Amino acid sequence: MxxxxxxxxxxxxxxxxxxxxxxxxxxxxxxxxxxxxxxxxxxxxxxxxxxxGMMDAHVHLAFDGGDDPKATHQASSDEEIIAQVVANARIALRAGITTVRDCGTPRRLLAPMRAALGMASDVATVVHCGAPLCRVGGHAHDMGGEVRTRHDVHTLIAEQHAAGATWIKLMASGGGFTPGTSPSVFEFDPVLLREAVVIAGSYGMKTAAHAHASSSIAACIDAGVHTLEHASMLGPDERCSPDPGLLRRAADAGIHIVPTVIAADIVSRQLQEGRQVLANPLDRNVVARLESRFTNVTEFLHSGVSIVAGTDAGPAHVTFDLLARELERYVAAGLTAQHALKSATTEAASMLGLESQVxxxxxxxxxxxxxxxxxxxxxxxxxxxxxxxxxxxxxxxx
Missing domain, CATH: 2.30.40.10 (Urease, subunit C, domain 1)
Structure with missing residues (x-):
């Protein structure tokens, strides 16, 4: 060149x-x-x-980002889902996103998903988390990652390591897509959470924690997770209550936060327009929860915690080419353009362990x-x- x-x-x-x-x-x-x-x-x-090339540290390749991704996913064959995975990784690459971290895919599909991606040269490189670990009936339990005991945790991590995952996702709070769960509550056995981090580490794997509640964030810091996803900082009253002390603890522990602002922007707008793109009766303060992700970025900046870019692509109308818009939201929240670009390049590469490659x-x-x-x-x-x-x-x- x-x-x-x-x-x-x-x-x-x-x-x-x-x-x-x-x-x-x-x-x-x-x-x-x-x-x-x-x-x-x-x-x-x-x-x-x-x-x-940019890196998107939080996507869900098994969902299509269409009008009703969950329904489409449930109505699709495994072959159709795998084809969608490849198509989404292709969309990402054409948008300048050369690496993505897939933060949750059905347990049975991890190996065939990797095989299909490996046969395509025009797709983003994918770092895999496999099926998220959750409590029984927890957020995204339909992906096959429910755990009750240490044996369950070890079995699932060992299986996903063998299938090619290098990260393990932990559902430390509820989420908007799963009825019967609460985003404002820590929803994981703290003993099993620590065990999961230790067992994953024994396989050379890192851990990413879905954590909306401040109580779940605190437990994840104590457990030694590597990344906090969303980090909505919800109190028990279901309202966003930024906690500078909690963020300083995360910064001191070297934990990275992946804010996923653009997905929150898109989904909250649809909810305000009356579209039921989330269906969890326990997520009662959902619009405010989603809108807090933008203002939280300013809190993350002031705390000194590492911010790594991720879009949460996959939900309704959250497509796989939106990382540049995510970075624009960071700049609007107070980051410099350099800091925003680092969050999707050098900082992301360091978090993913790819700094010697990209x-x-x-x-x-x-x-x-x-x-x-x-x-x-x-x-x-x-x-x-x-x-x-x-x-x-x-x-x-x-």
């Missing part, structure tokens, strides 16, 4: 025109433009910008890259319309 301005989210700088050389899908060198002769296929970026435009890393007409460090909105996308050196969209 010739005449590219290389964007470094880590340092917050963009280079003068440079040439970026690729070999076998990796970045081999970055040199001043025109200084070093080369051979092979040439792509002249003509002074446009090249940035690391997240920067640097020799030795995979050529998972996007091209933009403006500098995203100055104008975050340019990420909505990438000029081109590379996945391991292969030009996907241009």
């Amino acid at each position: 010739l005449n590219a301005r290389v964007v470094d989210p880590g340092t917050g700088t963009s280079s003068s025109p440079s040439d970026v050389w690729l070999q076998a899908g990796q970045i081999s060198r970055v040199t001043p433009a025109g200084r070093v002769p080369g051979a092979g296929n040439v792509l002249d970026l003509k002074g446009n910008f090249v940035a690391p 997240g920067r435009v640097r020799p030795g890393l995979w050529a998972d890259l996007i091209f933009t007409s403006a500098d995203p460090l100055q104008d975050i909105t340019t990420l909505q319309t990438p000029l081109g996308v590379l996945k391991r050196g292969l030009l996907i969209a241009h």
Whole structure:
């Protein structure tokens, strides 16, 4: 790639025109433009910008993001669901999202899902959590992850590790999609929660915790989880009550928070329009809960906790190409464009354990890259319309 301005989210700088050389899908060198002769296929970026591919740390590939994803999912065959998984990973990649973390898929589908994705070259790289672990009847229990005992926990984690998961999802509170659960309540046996973190760690796996309630967040910090998903900070009165002390504890423990603001924006708007896209009678303060996710980002920023970008793609009209809009919401909440971009590149790569593979435009890393007409460090909105996308050196969209 010739005449590219290389964007470094880590340092917050963009280079003068440079040439970026690729070999076998990796970045081999970055040199001043025109200084070093080369051979092979040439792509002249003509002074446009090249940035690391974005990473979406919270998606649900088994759902279609349509009018009624849960009903569609339930009416679909396994083969149809797998086809949807691949299609969603393809949508993400064409939007410049080169890596996603799938935060919940049916237990029986993890292995075939990985096999199907492995046969496609034009899809985002997927980091798998497999079926979420939950209490009996807990949030997303229909995915097959109910646990009652330590034996259940060990069996499920061992099975999903063997099927290729590298993360384990824990449903530490209820959720809007599951009747009979409460988002404002800690809904996991604290002993089993700690056991799950320890057992997952014994397999080299990290843990992600769905946690709306402040009580569930506190329990997850005590248990040593690696990421908090949504982190709505709900009190027992079902209202959002930001707790700076709790957030400082998370920051001190090195825990990352994935806010998933854009999904909350989209779903809350549909609820206010009278569309029943969530169906949980115990989620009585749902619109306020969802709207708090945006204001919570400002609280996360002030606490110093690590923010990693994720969209929660999969629910009604939350499609798999919305990560740039998620970053725009972070900027509106007070993050700089650099900080927002880091949340989807360098910070995400570090959280996922992929910093030696992706997240920067640097020799030795995979050529998972996007091209933009403006500098995203100055104008975050340019990420909505990438000029081109590379996945391991292969030009996907241009």
